[in-house]
Every structure is written in C-alpha cells, then in structure tokens.
Amino acid sequence: MPGSKWRKWDLHFHTQTSYDHQSKTTTDQEIVDKLVSCGVEVIAITDHNTIDVARIRNLQKLGKGRLTVLPGIEFLSDSRADDPIHFIAIFDEDCKLDYIWGELKHNTSLKKIEGEGKKHNEVYCELPSTIEKIKELGGIVTIHAGSKSNSFERITHAIPHGMAQKEDIARLVDIFELGKEKDFEAYAQMVLPHVLSTTGKSMPTIICSDNHDVNSYSVKQNLWIKAEPTFEGLKQILYEPSYRVYVGQEPPINPLRSIDKVVFDFPENCEFEGEPFCFSGRLELDFSPNFTCIIGGRGTGKSTLLNLIHEKLKPSENIFFRSKKIKGADGKVIDISECVKIDNDDDDKQIEFLSQNEIEEFAQNYSKLTNAIYSRLLKSDIDGSIETLEEALKNDLLKYRLNTIVITRLNSLNKDVLQKRKEKASYQKIVDSFSSPEYKELSQAVQNATKVYGDFLKGKETFIKLGTDLSELIKALGSRPTENYFDQETARIVSEIKSSLTKSSEGEIIKAEEQLTALENTIAVKQAELRQFLSDKGVTSENLNDISNAAIIISGLEGEIAEKEKEITSLEENLKNFDKEKLKKSSIEYKEKLEIKIRTISEILENIDNKSVKPISLHLDFDMEAARQAIFDNFKSLFEGRINQSAHKGDGILKELLFTINPEDIIDRDTMLVALKSHSSSSAAKLFLIDLFAEASNFEAYKWLCERNLLDYASFRKINVFYDGRPVDSSSFGQRCTAVLVILLLLGNNPIIIDEPEAHLDSLLIANYLVDVLKKSKQSRQIIFATHNANFVINGDAEYIHILANDETTGKTQIHSTTIENPKTKETLVSLEGGKDAFYKRETKYQFKK
Template sequence: MIKNKFTKGSEWRIWDLHIHTPNSICQNYGNTPENWEKFISALENLPNDVKVIGITDYYFIDGYEKVMEYKLKHNRLKNIEKIFPILEFRIDTFGSGNENKLQKINLHILFDLDESNLSQEIKLVNEEFISKINISSLDEHKTKSLSKENFISIAGSLKEGFNSLIPSTRQVFEFLNSITWKERTFLFLGYKEWSNLEKNQQLKLIKDNLYSQVGAFFSNNFTTNPSNQSWLDEFGNKKLLHSLDIHEFKYLDTFEFEPDGTQKPSKNYQCNTWIKADPTFEGLKQIKYEPNERVKIQNTNPSFDFDKPYFSSFRFNNDEQIFTDDDDLIFDKSSAIIPLNPNLITIIGGRGEGKSMLTEYIATSFFDKETNKEGVFSKNGNIEVDYCKTIRNQSESLTFPINEDKHSVDFIYINQGNLKNQVEDREKKSKLANSISNLAKLKKSIFNEELNQKVLDNIDELHKLKEFLNENENKIEHLESQEKSTNEFINNITTKENKDKLEKYSKNLIELNTLKLKKVQLENFTKQLNENITSLNEKIVSLNEETKNIPEIEPSSKTFKNQVVAIDLWLKNVNKEIAKIEIEITKVKDEFEKYYKGDLTTLLKDVDKFQNSLFDIRKKIKETKAKQERLTKLTIELFTDNKESKSLISKIEEEYTIQKNKILSDWETFTKVDERKDLNIQQKEIMKNLLNDLDIEVIVDFDEQKFYNEIYHCINGSEWRVKNNKAAQVKHFGIENLSTFFEYIKNKYLQDFYSTGFYKETFTNVLFDENKRKQYIKVFPILKYQKKDLNKISVGQKGTVYLKMMLATEAFSKPIIFDQPEDDLDNEFIMSNLIDLFKNLKKYRQVIIVTHNANLVINADAEQIIIAQNNKGKLKYISGSLENEKINNKICEILEGGHLAFEKRREKYKFIK
C-alpha cells in the first residue's frame, strides 16, 4: 500500500528525467569521489521547482544505486521528492540525420522500484533484466550477456564496446513485456533520431511500431519543442518532454560567478518539463492517460498561467459537534488539515459518510449561502477555512473560523437539489427568465420613465380639463351669455351724449387693468429669481459640506443682471403708461363734469364695475377656449395616430418592442465570444461550448388573467353588476392580448371613464401607470435549449441550461462548490459535455464537486479526491490524487462504475493515427 503522502493531490512540478551520473559510460564529469560529491551538491542546488529526476545511465544501474546511497544512507538530496532509475539503450535500427551519417536511436527505460527494499530491487533489475540480455544480436555473442566486462573483453575498452555493440532490441522488448517488468517500466524514445528513422516511407512500419511501445519522447531542444510536438501529434497523443541530456557539470550549474567574484543566476541549467502528478511512478503514468492535461513544456510554472482565488485548506483543530441538538455526529479532529488543490476537487463517500455535510457546513458560514440540512449547525470555531486571494502568492490569504459569524467571500455554491429548485420552484416562465437574464447580464426591461410620466401627466391634465369644462359656469355658452348681458348693461347706461366719453373711459380702464396685472407679474417674477438663488445656495451648501468647492451664487443684481435690467426697464415703462392712462381717465372725468348734470360718481362706478366684469368674462372666455384647444390637442396626442406623429398610447405600445430589441441586442453582445479581447483562445472555446445549443426568444407577455384581476378592483359592483362576472367583463372590454389592450385604450377608455360603475382613479392607474401595468404586461426572454422552450424540456435539461448560463457568466473567476450535479443535470450532458467542461474550467477557477459519479471523478481527471468516512458518528476525511493507490482503490470501492471509468481513461489514447 502506497503511503498517502501527497494529500493536496496532483500538482505541477519539474520532472528532469535525463541526467547522467559520473558512473555513466559517456560523461564529462570525471568519476572520482570529489566529482561525485560535486555532482550530488549540484543536484541539491537545482531550482526549487525540480522535484523529480531520472538518473539516466547507459545500460547499467550502478549510477542510480550510488545516488540513492547518498539520499537514503546520508540523508542528502532532501530537495528531490523522487529519483527514478533510467537505463538508456541503443536500438539496433538506425535513423539518418543526413545522407552521410547514421544515428543510433535511444530507448530510455524508467523502472519503478520500491525504495523501502531498494537493494533487492536493484538486484532484480540486474539479474532479471540487464544480465539476461545479450550484448549484441550476433550469433557469436549468444552466450555473452550485457555487462561492462563483456564490453571490454570484446571491444578492448568500455567506450569502444559501447560504440560498436548494440543489444538486441527485440530481446529488450521481450523482457520489458514480461510479467516482471510490463507494469513496472515506462519507456521513452529520443525524438530526433526516431524522427529521422523514416526515409521515403521505407521504415514506416518499424517507426510506427516503436511509437506504439513507448509512453513519451525526449528532446533537448526547447526552442523547437512546439513545432516538433505538432509534428509528433500526427502519430498520436504522446508528449515530447524536454531535458538537456546532462553529461557534464556545466549544464547542472544554476549559478555562475562574475569576474569580480559576485554570484549571479546561470542559464546553463534548463529543464522545461512540467508534469502535474504525484512524484511517483503512477503519477508519471498519468501522462499517457491525460497527456494534454498533465504535461506542459514551458519556462514558468503552469499554475501561474491564470490567476484565481481559491480555498486553500480546511483545518480541523478540534472535534466539532455538527448539529446543536445531536451530539452523536461530529467532525473528527484527526482529519487535521486538508490542503486544497486550486483546480478540480471531488469529494466522494458512501451514503451517510458526510461528503455533502462538509461542504454544506462550511459554505453556509458565508453570506447568501443556504442550507438543505434539517437541523441547526453548531459552529464553535473548531474548524477553519483558509482562502487564498491569488494563486501566485500564498501569503495573500485569509483565515475564517467556522463560527456563528457570517463571512464575506464571493463564490458560487450549488447545494444538493438547488438547480432543480431553481427551475421547478419558480412562478411560471417569467421568474425563471429573470434568473436567466441576471446570469446573462441582460439588463432588465425598464420602461421609458419620461414617457410614462408624460402619459400620466397628460391623462391627469385631460381629466382636470374635462372636469373644468363640464362645470356650467365654465361653459362657453354660459360665458358668452354673461358677456352679452354685461355689454347690454353698459349700453343701457350710455346715452348718445356720453357714449364716446364712456367708451374712451372704458378703454382706458381696460388698459389700466392690463398694465397693473403686468406690473404684478413682473414684480412676482423678480421675487421668484431671488427665491431661486436662495434655494440654489442651500443646495450648494449641502453639496460642499466641509469644503467650499462650489462658490455660492451672488445677489440677483449680478446673477440675473440682464433679466433684472430688462424687468426694471419694463416696470418703469409700465409705471409711465399707468400714470399716463390715469391722467387720461382724470381728463374724461373732467369732461363729464362740464356737461353731465347727473350722479357722475355712480355712473362711472357702474361703468367701472361692468367694464371690470366684462374684462374678467372675456379673460375667462379666452382661458376656456384655450383649455378646449388644449383638451382637443391632448386627446389627439394621447389617442390618435396620424401621418405626422404617433399617439402616446402607440408610443407606449412601441416601447415594449424597444425593450424587446434591447434584450436581443444584449444577448447578441453576450454571445459574441470571438469579439471579447479579455479571453484567450481556450476560454473562448469554453464559452462557445457553454453557450452551444442556447438561444433566446424575447416575448412581450400579456397576462389576461392578471389583467382582469387588476380590473376587478376598478369596478364599483353596486353600480355595475359585472364585478364578479368574468365573462361579462371580457365581453365588455374585449381585451384578450396586447393588441386589443391598446385598441381598447385608444377607442373606449374615455367612454368607460365617464360612465358609471368605475373607481376612476384606480381604473386610470391600472391602465396607464407602468408600476401597475407591469403586473400583467412583461417583457422577458425565453431561453431556448436545442431550439426548445425552457418550459418544455425536462427538469434535468433545465438544470443543465441554468448551470451553463451560470458558468458562462462567471466562467473564469470565483470558486464553485457543486453538491452532486448528477442529481440536477441531464445525464447525456454530464457524459458528453460536463466532464470536458470541468476539465477545461478548472484551469481558470477552483471547482469542488461532491459526487457519486465515477466519470466526474476519473474522466474529468480530478486533481484531488477527498474521501469522506463515517466511523460511528465521527466524520473523517482523507485526500490524495487519482494516481495514489489508496485513493484509487477507494474510488473503485465507493463509486459504482469506478473500475470501468478507470479502464475507459486508460484506453483513451491507446491508438496510432
């Protein structure tokens, strides 16, 4: 059983699998004790990211044996987590680098040896592999096994023997495929020589056969690696690893010295092979099953390719009772600390083992995260969660004790059945549509407030005008009758002798009244200017608060200088005209006194009285006619369409189309993934995948039932007997849809408003106030999945759509915790889409899944598996990677179809194109 050492799961490390030792047949170190010490020291000074090395000597394992003696007996090489023995063989098939030079093809054999019994393991390699291989395929060497002594005895020297003798490749592969070694070796080929093997298709079958028998290739040229990998991909999916094929100290140097003796980093050492796996043999095998996910050839750590926040650990500082009213269920402190992988984490366990309990308990300690569990969680701070703000700096982290306080960290939490509730528990289509709209960042349809207010104001004004004009004293006929009778009164007190003088007096009187009215208006306007300044200064003081960024407005003489000057000039002219007319009036009175012998004071008072009355009547006639004109204009503006303009009611109707088009435009913008400059190529592909099969139809929905529910409150049942008769209401109004709704308003609203049986204000608000109207008229998108209305697909498909939208909205940011997605999602989507989706998304966000679906664990290539265990009410958690034998066995034990999923994953890349 492999010890569960790497609890954080699969992590990126540099694997340098091509380092020769001073014991190698070809090397430039010098095989002396001093150079061996220097060699070990150089390995100890390799960059921190180098955690796995391969001691790669030709044919023999004694160099590896000596390195491991330093590590195991002398406690050296603590920086290296795993050292593999690799034997480099020559293949007795040759490639051509050019027309004149043949090149031997290199076969690298990596052995999986148990370090706890290393001496016996090395003996096994020597006795059951190396010594059983003939030193060449020549008949004369059938009794000569592969050994340094036989190289020397046959060729005269070790190097000459190495150069001239090649063991039988057929025999090497026979032993490698034996029961002893088939599952304990990993094979590599040298890329350059193998790629030169084929000339004019003559050796294509041999080349393909060699490709099929190895797990990966080696290259020492980082610059050409991408183009060579591209060419290699034509044969299949095997990776081209990079290492310098180190034979001398120069290429082990990680620092060098300036002429003045100062130390500086050296660029001599290079290995750009990053493998995401435990530093174990099983970890290495993952590059065959998931080559594109597990291998990166680049200068920098692939973890830093995309920054993201993530939960970095769960800590169990003490036993914690889970529920306040149940002391039989606790989190066991023996779980200690669970470091969390920043990529894909799956939490598994049998029924009742506590896999969902952990995520539910932790997630609900953060704002806006709801629970499904029955009972009240007990949270006393014995469990802590670490949250790292950036993957590039572990010190940028926060620690949250799980207690009664709610914490503020933004992440998506989908608890068990939550998606199903989202798509089932919503009140019909509009609420689900609103949820979808929010996810797609589709702006809510907002009615044109200016238009809404204008309609309300105009309707209010129209009814006030109607009310005014319907009063007897304001009717034109009544006013004209008053005008006529008042004129008659004036004519009846006027004789031939005083007619001209009285008319002149009346005219002057009218002018005087008009001028005095204008004077009052001008003086009032001056007062308003001053009041406005005072009001504006108060606002300025409020805005400035402690500062004085906005200067206060100076007195009106400066602020409204032009207006004040004009008003003063006008007032002076008005006063002059008043004085002038008053003189004229005095003259008329004087003329009357010369010849009029009657009661002049009474006569002029009567004239004055009737003239003022006539002035008021004519003024009111003018105002009434203006109100009649305004009423006519308002009625046309509200209800009548013509060639020049649309009515306000038609504009309201048109506003819904505008809202509809705006939502469609927002959706188009949302789905134009290729135009987004903030996404890389893979992210764009992820977005396209998420949005695939999704589209929207925007509808303007008129809810007839809700409309008549609102109309119910407008009807006075005592006057109109159809209050509780729905059929009679429908017959009367004739409103069934949006079109008939607006037709009714244009043609019948005024008639009904002025008939009996309605609460007029309520009736008007229901029809014209958008806050009321939106109760029964809504603009919203209907999401289509595979061209089907969301309301016409299964619950699992709805959950699938909702998840896709949720992920598309924030695909590359905050962590997501998803409790048992298989319960909420369409199974076809899980198998054909979700697995690959999570494999891609985990690069850009931390994904934590609670699941009992083996494929989501295995074929999504989860970096970390956390296994929940319940031992008599004590919940405990262990964690590790897929390649960890203990974890591997638990997956197969717990998850139905686990063995099959592993086999499917292993078989995926066993082919040659």
C-alpha cells in the same frame, strides 16, 4: 497549493556516471543544489546503459523534501536508421533498485558489458524485449522523437516497413521526448492523431534537458507536469496527456477566482438538529484551484460541508440552513459566518452554488436557466458593450415610463384647472354682485395685497430651500484632494457657493421679514374694512364670510391655476419633445447585440464532438407571458385610484377584458372600445374599462404602458435551449439535466460548487462525455463536487480529493485529503465502484478484453 499541481520536471538527466559526462568532478550535492535553484522538483537520472544505485540513493537522500529523484536509464536500441534510437526507462522512487538493475544488466544486451567487455556506448538493446522487461519491472518508457538526435523519426518511410516499424514502436513506448519546442506543433497536428488512430494511444510529448554537466544546466523549454512529485504522479500523464503536461516558460495560469482554504471553527459539543454536529471543533480544508471532489458514504457530511461554504459566502441564500440551525451547548443558535473563514475573509468571493437536485430546477425553470446563461454571457462581454446597451435601454424605458405617468398627470391637472376655474367663477359672481365702486376698490385692494403676499411667501420658501439644498450638496461632496483640473474646478465652485450663501445680508433678511409682516397686516386691515362696508350695507352674518373672503379666495385660486397651467405647459412640452423611436432603437440594438453574443456561445455547445450527447444550441426569445403579466400589474398600479373606486371584483375578469385585444395588437381607442363593448361579459369590470378608456388620455397612457413593456428585452429576455434541434423542454428529463450541466460547466469562470451533480444522469453519459466537459472546464474555472460517482472523481481527473468518514466514537466527520496518484488511498477510491473485487467480477462476467 495542495493536491496535484504544476511542477517543473526533467526526465532526462545524466550524472558523472555516464561515460560522456562533461564534468566528472561535480558532486551530488552540487547537482541537487543546482536543480533546486532552477526550480526543478522532479528529476529522472538517466545515465547511459547503467544505473548507479549508490549515487541515486545518495541524490535521493540529499534532495529529500526538495527534489524527487526518479531512477532511470538510457538505452541504445538496435532499431536504427543511421544512428541507434535512444530510449529511456524510468522507475518508482521507492522501487527495489538493486533488483531492477540486476534484472536489466543480466537479462538484456547490457550483459555484454561485463560478459564481453563491451563499452557502454557499444551495446545496443533489442527494443521490444527490453521494453517488455522494463514494463515487467514496473517502469515506463520514453523514446527520442521529433528532431532530437537518435530519434525514431530517423527511420524514414523510404526504408521498407518504415511506417509500420514506427507504429510498432509507438505501441511499445509510453512517452515521446521531443528535441525542440517547434516539434510540438507538428506532432500535435500530424503524428499524435495518426498514433491515436492506429494504436488507440494518446501519447504524451515532453522536452527535457539531456544535461551532461549540471554546471551549465539549461533547457530548451521548461517541462511542467501537474501531479504529485512521484513516479505515480508521472504515470498520470499516460492517462491525461492533454491536461497533465505542458511545455512553456511558465506553467498554465490557474483559474483567476478560487477558494483556496476554508477553516471551520465551531464550538465543541454543538448540535445540529438534535444530534452532535459532525464539524464541531476546528478543521482546515484546502481546495485545488481546478477540480476538487468530496467523497464519502451517506451521512458523512458532504452536503453539510458545501452548504456551510455557501451560507458563509451568501448569507441567508442557502436553503439548507434556512430552517435547520446549529446550536451551542447553551441552546443558542450559532452564527455560521463567525465560525467559517474562507481565505481569511480577505476578499469577496463570487461563486455559483447548486444544491442537491438544483440541476433539476434549472432543467424545469427556464427563467432560472436564462439568468444563469445571461450572467455567464456578461462575463464573456469583454468590452462591456452588452451592459452599456442594457443601461441605455433601461434609461430609455424609465423615460418612457415617466412619460406614461405624465399623460395621466396631464389628465389630472386639466381636470383640476377646470374645477378651479369653476370655483373661481362662483366666487367672482359673488364679487360681481356688488356694483359699488367703494366695494370694488376694497375688494381689489384685498386681492392685490393677497397676491403680493403670496409671491413674497413663495420667494421666501424658494430662498430657504435653495440654501438648504446647496448646503447638503456641499456636505455630500466632502473634501477631496485638488490634484487635477476637475477637482480644482469643483473646489472653486464650492468655495464660491459657500461665499454666496454667507453674503445674504442678515439686515436685508430682517427687513424682508418685516415687509412680510406688514403685508399680513395690510391684508387684515383691508379685509376688516371690507367686512365693515358689507355690514353697513346690511349683509347678513351668514353671507358676510363668503363675500368678504371671496377676494382672497379668488386670488388664491388664480395662483393655483397659474401654477398648474405652468406645469401643464412644461409637461406638454416634454411630451412633444420626447422621442418614442429612441426606445425602439435602444431595444433593437440591445437585442441584436445579445443575439450575436448568444450565437457565439451557442456555437461552443453546437460543436460538441461526442456521440454520447446531441448538439445543444441557444436562441434568444421574448417572454411574452411575463411581459403581459407586467403590463397588467402596471395597469393596476397606474389606475389604482380608479380601480379602487370601481365596483368590479377580482383580477381574473379584469385581465381577460383588458386583453380582449392582446397588448401587441393594440391599434387605437375606438377599436379597443368596440372590442370591449362586444365582449359577452356583463361584469362591472367591463363597464369600468369602457368608462376608463372613454377618456382618450387614459387609453393613451395604457397604450404607452404596453409599448414600453413590449420593448423591454432587458426584463423579458428569454434564452431558449434546444437539444438536438428540439426545445429542451420536449426532451427527456435526463437530456434536460445533461444540457443544463453542460451549459453551467462550459460557460462562465466563477468557482462552481455542485452537490451530487450525477442525479438524473446515467453513468455512461458521465463516463463518455461529461468527464471531458469537466476536464476542459476546470482549466478556466474552479469546480468543487460532492459526489458518489467514480467517473467524476477518477475519469474527471480530480486534482484534489477529500475523503469523509464518520468517527463512530466522537460522531465527528474525519477528513483525509488525497490525490488520484496517492497509492495509500487507492483502495478507498476504488471502493466508489464497489471495490477491487467488484471490478474483477464485472470483468469476468462481461468478459472484457482490451
């Protein structure tokens, strides 16, 4: 993993040079090998009152590439209670160590060792002056604290000026070294807040081995520091003690989802919008699992880089590449997905991507913001209860919708049955017009044969469909291992079905087909006899077909009527048994659960403790406007046939008339018709609706349609955002953008990529608040920014930084990857704010004083 990452450090370690080392025969190689085997990546050599320059240089040589060795020294202070307080100086691994050691041993009380022949454990250094010298030489200072021996905690409050002395010491030193893990809680709750309030310093607390024999190397607990394994990396904990230091058996867990490596591999000489493509050729880019910043001048390709990642992960979703294309030397469009690999394309990446100015869209589009909040809410729904309730609600909504359609279907069926009965009655009159027994006998014979034939034919169709459906089902199930009861039972049932399908006798099927043919012949013979009878009676040729076919038509109509009445009975039974209250209950349960979850995440936003930003809160609402539009669209779909046949023109007046009574206020059909009739419009749409709702079933279907949509919180949930107690849309645009960015960063754990998040945000707000949001959020989610704002990069404590620059010769983008603590790129990072001179000029002009 590149950039600043968690490494195991030990900032208090003694070598054989210390007067009280317990194994003088230990070699430097053994020290390095032991520490490396224990996973230590950085060690500070802190021998008592001495710096063994030669040994430290040798240890650095032996540990090169495996173990960073920081020079240090442990002092005994003249400030004391019963015992002298111990404090430690640590210096840069590349410092002029001979010079530093010379300054310390000649300009502190250490000079007594050579000048007065004092032993190393008999020299006590004056705390303030020695620390001043250490700082002058570029070092940092740790002091024993907590329950550790020789701790400054031994200065009790009972001693005159004891508390004041502690506060003075806290002002001087940089780091507290605690003796036991249990000390950390007390320090976090009491000491550190007091130090912060009295000195203005946020003090890091660490724990170290204080080892005097590497052969028995152990620690009370591991010290993890997130930094490059350098002295400059160590200095970062002075600025970010909460996020750069951790004490525990294992380091903090990185965000679960992340982009680790992106490989761009585009053909050489490809073009983008008629210009050489800045990322042609091969380029590999690593990302921190926490916070990565992409910086560089305008036109260096920052946005292009992020959009390439988005297009790869969400093909066709990226607006940037929707119209702009990368083309090869042959003029053909290059497929981005083939030229960009993300973590070897091994897994499906779920990311959030916000292009330039997209935060503005969230600030202006409540629907987009609602969906973003809801997706985060689902991620926090550990037991899946919201999704379960939403699924139940959707199922009930579907049943409600189907029953709405049933109402219109019943109306249609009843009309069909009425029409079929009239047709049957007409043909029955024809049949009844002949009273001859012979005619009645022949006519009845035709009807009977036709009915038997119809039933026979329907049975055949049912048989064939059943066989086809069962065969397709068996094929869809496929073959599965029978390792458990359910699979075994499935296999048994499938086997029995297959057996049943093959048991149908081919001979019996042929016999049934012959019977079907015989019935066809019987109908033909009986119909011919009937026609002959009618002809003999002098029926004209014009009437012969009507009369001779009447019996067959009557039989067919009776069959159709029976089928439709059967369907009517079934549908009426379904409506009768349908529980409308179940949908109401599902809607209420879903809404209430949603409100609880929203209240929970709202509390996170409401409890923002920062003067630069007002409390943000979330509230669940119902999007009535969207629901009404859906009701109108559903109405047009449900009555499409009738609407197409009507004479009205345009949806505007139709919608106005339909909502003469708001959907949520509908009571009954009579009230609706009165409202429609009293409307001042004289349009065809008015007459259409009056005519439509004159049929009770049509109004009932519309009423059901309204009820269903008004209970659909799944489709029409609306999460309102409030800023300082007011709807966010009544706040300033900058406040809206602030609220949006805070919500998007604090809620959710998928990687989030934002192109220039600073748009519409003032620098003071970023520096005083948003960087804190960023530092908190990056502990649980990966964040990638392309930015020009130094506050995000430096004060946001980016773990990894990619600096983009144009190569004027090739036109390609060059990328230099670095960290905040890398001294080689410090000037470049400072240039984000105009360079070092700009800082000095502002300091002089504004007369800043610490």
